[in-house]
Amino acid sequence: MIKNLLVANRGEIACRVFRTCRTLGIGTVAVHSDADADALHARVADAAVRLPGDTPAETYLRGDLIVKAAVAAGADAVHPGYGFLSENAGFARAVLDAGLVWVGPPPAAIEAMASKTRAKRLMGIAPLEDVTAADLPVLVKAAAGGGGRGMRIVRRLEDLEGALAAARAEAASAFGDGEVFVEPYLENGRHVEVQVLADTQGTVWALGTRDCSLQRRHQKVVEEAPAPGLTDGLARELAELAVRAARAVGYTGAGTVEFLVAGGRAHFLEMNTRLQVEHPVTEAVFGIDLVAEQIRVAEGHALEGGPPRARGHAVEARLYAEDPARDWAPQTGTLHRLAVPDGVRLDTGYTDGDTIGVHYDPMLAKVVAHAPTRAEAVRKLAGALERAAVHGPVTNRDLLVRSLRHEEFTRGRMDTGFYDRHLAALTEPARDPCAPLAAALADACGRSRFGGWRNVPSQPQAKRYLMAGEEHEARYRHTRAGLAAEDDGVRVVHADACRVVLEVDGVRRTYEVARYGDRVHVGGIALTALPRFPDPALQRAPGSLLAPMPGTVVRLAGGVDEGAAVRAGQPLLWLEAMKMEHKITVPVTGTLTALHATAGQQVEPGMLLAVVRPDQEHGEQREQPPSPRTRETT
Structure with a gap:
């Protein structure tokens, strides 16, 4: 039986595994870089071991240091999480050679599926060898690794050699393996995958399908289970192919088999020999804890009976510190507040006041909604994200809300080209003409200790804010009855430093206001307070x-x-x-x-x-x- 488990990872996945370990009564050990010394996963573990350095290459990609950390902390098992070394057969062997339990598939199974070219041959699929104009468009892909790295779409034959060279260089840098291959690129396909779970006695479960078609930079943004709109026959075919792939390599534990679905046909992509970021939607639908099942399999337990029955629908959205309107540029800084309404699941490696640094993936959290039907789950998730407090750097929160409410998504007709078609409309800046006034009134209340009303009439107060790249001025007065807006049709019902209630043309709305330096969050809108007199030095x-x-x-x-x-x-x-x-x-x-x-x-x-x-x-x-x-x- 496992007594103490180390997670060879960071952030959200480490916190998520620790949560299951606490439920099972298993002690927890974290590893952390210097940049992560105060990170949430390092704080919530029972013990934490420093990996000197900041970059992944110095820390979370150093399997030798992680094995030493496990031994030093008294861990008897290692869970790889996802990313970093999670699909590294050499690391898995090093863990086993140190006498520790590896909570993952056998190294041989990782190796068999680590190269996408070998995996395709196992499934009877041959990559394109001599590409002609008739084969276009094609996709150049790295044979090792994933996450969109080492990947290029080629639409003109004369661009192929350059794409191959660039993909090889990027793959070698990212994975230490410059092998690439070419396969047909299917326009407007859907990314559909099957969750598998296998024990050491030969039982393999196919736990339904997931749709992960909403992607940016070939990385998933919104995932759901089950995949909508599949015929029963196609769903059965996907499950059979997934089980076949797992059996072909003697797989054990949790894994994912990925497909591109187009024209009613399934095209095998790859098998991920680890837990996926999107696993919570499968957990919600099947009512199981996949991390607990991974641990049970690693301890030698058999899967009892058949897979549990699926119930309802689940949707997950990945909340990133990034600006979708500026080519998904990642953002850094202090995450002042992260809170979502009750009724949805929040998986995160951050808490209020944490710093979003430059060294790691910008994903802040995953928000998951489960409901009896797809429409209810989608509506529930969109509403929760809209009401969430996400104070700090720019995020993709507004994009997620609009994506979930887009007709193409609500009707289940999305594909991997969704953002190529709709990004411009989905990233229109959020504006509210009353947001600057609410910010100004809250600021006035926060600064006023004795009240601002004077017996002699005075000029209205004015404050300037930057909202969605445009400058806005808010004007108000201190009166005997309190603060009053200068705008016709706007009545100040209530104002304090954190909450402002305005009535506009007979409609009353409440604004929650939070200020951090010159950054002001009014509901879901972020403003920047502008100085009265700009500093010439700036x-x-x-x-x-x-x-x-x-x-x-x-x-x-x-x-x-x-x-x-x-x-x-x-x-x-x-x-x-x-x-x-x-x-x-x-x-x-x-x-x-x-x-x-x-x-x-x-x-x-x-x-x-x-x-x-x-x-x-x-x-x-x-x-x-x-x-x-x-x-x-x-």
Whole structure:
């Protein structure tokens, strides 16, 4: 029997495994990097072991250090979580060689499915060898690893060699394996997967389907179980193929077999030899704890009877600290508050006041709703996200709410091209004309200790805020009866430092207000309070290119030096942060008069990277802020 378990991972998955361990009476051990010393998973574990360093390569990817940590802390089992070393057969062997229990599939099964090319051959599928124009479009994929890294869509034959070279380089950097392969790219397909659970006695369960079609950068954003709209015959076929894949490699524990469904046909993609991020929707529908089942299988217990009966529908949304309107650029800073209404499940590795750093994935939490029907589950999740308090950096919360309410999704007709078609409309900034007034009134109440009314009439008070990139002014007065709005048709019913009630044209609305420095959250809308008199020292010359996020300058564009002519949108340099590479482009057409960035340099948000003097011809054009283009790197 397992007594003490170490999770070789961080964040949300570590906290989730620890929760099950507490229920089972198992002691818990965390590992943490220096950047994660105060992270939630390190605080809630019974014991925690430091892995010196900050980056994944120094810490969570060091299997030797993790095994030593398990032995030093007295753990007798290791759970890999997902990501990092979770599908590394060498790490699994090292755990077993140290005399510890491995809560995962056999190393041989991991190896068999680790290469997508070998996995496809096991399933009787051969990759494309000699690609012709008739095969287009095609998808270049890394044979090892996943998460969209080492992946390129090719629509023109002349682009194939370049895509292969770029994918090989990225795969080698991310996984230590530069093998890539080519397969047909199916437009408008759905990403559907099957959860499998297998014991050591040869029993394999197929626990229904999941749809994971809403994706960005080939990574999932919204998942649900069961996958909607599948015929009974196709659902049975998917289950049979998944069980066949598990049996082919002698699989044990929890795993996922992934397919692309198009034209009523299933196309095998790969098998993930680990627990998936989206496993909670299967848990909700089948009423089981997959981590507990993993532990039971690792202890040698058999799966009893058949799979439990599925009940209802579950939907999960991944809440990321990222800006979807700026090519999904990740965000950093302090997460001041994270709270969701009762009735939904929240899996997170963060708590109020935690710092979102630059070294790891920007996922803050997963929010899961379960209900008797799909429509009810979708509505429940959208409502919970809309009412959630997410105070801090920009997140994808509004995008999630709008995605869940989009007709294409509510009717179950989405596919993997959903965001390609709808992103612009889904990322329209949220605005409320009363939000600046609510922020100003709350601020006035927070600063006023003795009341602001004066017997002599005075000019109205005014405060300026930035909302959705536009400046707004809120005007109000202190009166004998209290605060009053200057706008016709707006009546202040109540105002204090945290809550403002306004009546607009006979309709009363309540605004919860929270302020953190110059950042103000009014309900679900974030505002920035502007100073009355801008600081001249903070003004930048036209054409200034500022770092949009903290990170490391990994390289500069070739042949672009001071004095060179540049054009708006031209790549200038690349930043690496939060496991992604971000292309930073020239803000305006002109001449590069200064280049302050150097390869390897650490930068902070707002740091001056370069200056471009606009051409006279383009001088009247409105400059655009740097728009990073992102792709996964490690």
